[in-house]
């Protein structure tokens with residue numbers, strides 16, 4: 001079960017952190033992976049890890065907020081390698097290089113755009129680039145990595161981020177309905193607090209944060225990757241339009 005042999009996947013923002021973990025796990029299940037990142041060295045690093053483990057991966061360097069660049073990258077990959085069956089919209093700015101929490105009252109309109117750009121319009125740009133092909137081939141899996149901030153209210157200054165992630169969640173729900181008869185599923189993985197250890201910082205702070213998570217630890221790229229493997233598999237064909245909470249029990253619905 002959950003084999004991805006013969007499938008190909010594009011994972012955005014996969015040069016480090018959660019996206020790199022998702023790319024590694026999809027490749028380990030047999031998928032050929034297009035590793036996207038803004039940063040070519042990071043993308044190449046993830047590809048090298050996948051190849052070293054016996055998988056197949058290629059870099060595809062572009063900015064997900066540029067719809068033309070996304071389309072060109074998808075066309076190039078599909079001509080050279082394989083049609084994209086699985087898209088994981090992971091690029092976002094809630095991670096290691098994220099943002100300083102700012103309450104909405106302290107924000108100015110110029111702050112708003114960058115949250116919508118990567119977390120919402122980037123999702124649309126990459127989805128647009130792959131969707132026609134998926135529908136024509138009557139198989140597709142679109143998975144968007146969102147956040148608990150997109151499903152629940154918080155007081156500590158993440159409303160701009162939460163609004164953009166919430167928009168992406170709603171987009172996946174509608175896309176799921178529009179594409180259900182074409183063999184394409186669309187789901188969201190809403191992550192809780194993830195472990196920043198790959199970037200080697202602030203272990204004491206991490207341990208303190210873990211105390212507030214029922215399972216007793218922060219999430220890992222493997223937790224996110226395993227969920228994506230499942231949603232990408234043939235076995236998950238009847239799951240669409242859903243938001244899967246992967247958060248160690250921090251939020252229940």
Ligand SMILES: NC(=O)c1ccc[n+]([C@@H]2O[C@H](COP(=O)([O-])OP(=O)(O)OC[C@H]3O[C@@H](n4cnc5c(N)ncnc54)[C@H](O)[C@@H]3O)[C@@H](O)[C@H]2O)c1
Nearest residue numbers: 013015017018038063064090092094095096097147191194
């Ligand atoms: N880290 C967390 O605690 C956490 C919690 C909930 C949700 N998330 C979400 O999970 C996803 C991954 O987070 P992470 O912690 O691995 O982040 P990260 O900052 O460690 O890595 C993100 C990667 O995406 C790339 N990237 C950023 N903007 C891009 C763009 N416009 N085009 C292409 N690549 C781009 C960066 O270069 C980087 O390599 C994000 O969507 C984030 O919002 C993270």
